[in-house]
Amino acid sequence: MRKFFLLGAVLMMALFAACSKDNQTYDPVPQFNRDVDSIKAYLKAKNLVADQDTVSGIFYKISAIGNGIDSVKSTRTEIKALYTGQLLSGKVFDSTGTTPRDLGYAGSLITGFQFALTKITKGGKIRVYLPSYYGYGPAVNKDIPANSVLIFDIELTDVTNP
Structure with missing residues (x-):
């Protein structure tokens, strides 16, 4: 009888642990707004201007x-570039x-990087400040914490369209 009671207690604890809810659910809209506010504060603190x-x-x-000629025309455009990616803290990742x-192909890159490539042509240089939604969102990626604003300095060195 004692074995059944112990087994029942262990099963109940496992059931409660499995049913506990994580109160930190990802909501992209408030996160996006926080990211935009962080970018604006960063730009202001560094006395930088960005569109x-x-x-x-x-x-x-x-x-x-x-x-002005060689541009990214599709997700199948092959890209060659120089770039540096960093966090708002200045840490280069x-x-x-x-x-x-x-x-590789433009379509294989994170959405924010794809956006940047549409703004320049071969030889162009751009700095983008990406809300986390356009980077890795709530996922952790190596040295990039979840919900991180990303900054990329990009120089598009070659473009091959299909």
């Missing part, structure tokens, strides 16, 4: 438009250094 896309809410600053990297 904000009215549709996506992504902030960007183009420093060179490029040759990825960089090509001085050697352009073959990034």
Whole structure:
């Protein structure tokens, strides 16, 4: 009888543990608003100016438009670029250094990176400030914490359209 009571108690504890709710559910709208506020505060603190896309809410600053001819025309466009990705804290999480990297198809990149590529042509340079929704969202990715605003400095060095 004692064995059944102990087994029942263990099963009840397991049931309660399985049914407990995580109160931290991801809600993209409030997170997006927090991210935009963080970007605005960052820009103000650093005395930087950036445009904000009215549709996506992504902030960007183009420093060179490029040759005006070779642009990303589809998700199947092959991309080669120089870039550095960092967090608002300044911590660099990825960089090509001085050697352009073959990034594969434009459609395989995070949404915010794709957005940046549509703003420039071959030889163009852009800095984008991405709300987490356009980066990795609530997922943790190596050195990138969940819900992180990302900053990318990108130079589009080559474009091959299908």
